[in-house]
Amino acid sequence: MREEITVTAQLIYDCPMDAALTEQSDMIHADLTRLLDADSTTGVACCGVTIQHIAPEAETYGTTEARQLAERQSDRIKDALAAVYDDTEDxxxxxxxxxxxxxHFADQNGLSFGLNDKAAHQLYRAERDSKTGEVAA
Known part of the structure; x- marks a missing residue:
């Protein structure tokens, strides 16, 4: 009798820095799929791969890298928006x-868009100012 076991492993990949995180995830998935060995001699075989979480080294280990967090966040949101609104890249x-x-989302959930936009703006300013060492006015 056989059973499926889910394994959590940490793999470190060298990926192109200019690729968006979603592109890097696709490249990693393709490489993992390539590495699956259907002719295993150990009595076990990997029967699938999914990417549950992907993070840049700086996020994982708290180190700094050339691309700043805000730039990575901007790239991620642009990729996500481009996927949702596929009629434009502008x-x-x-x-x-x-x-x-x-x-529309705020309306349907009974939220004040204006109040939450102000809270988001304060968070944005705090993030921006903490990176530059400035104090928010």
Whole structure:
């Protein structure tokens, strides 16, 4: 009798820095799939691979790297927005569509978009100012 076991492992990959995190995840998944050995002599065989979490080295180990967190966050959100709004790649249009839909989301969930936008702006300023060493006014 056989059973499936889920294994959690940490793998460290060298990926192109200019690729978005979603692209890096796809590359890693493709490489892991390539490495699956259907002719295993150990009596066990990997029967599938999924990527549950992916993080840059700096995020994992708290080290610094050339790309700043804000830039990585911006790349991730642009990739996500481009996937949702596939009729444009224009950053301004993506932002407008997302803000419009976030207003619909707030309405449907009984939230004040304006109040939450102000809270988000305060968080943004705190993040921005902590990176530059400035104090928010």
């Amino acid at each position: 950053a301004r249009s993506l932002l407008i569509y997302a803000l419009c839909d976030l207003r």
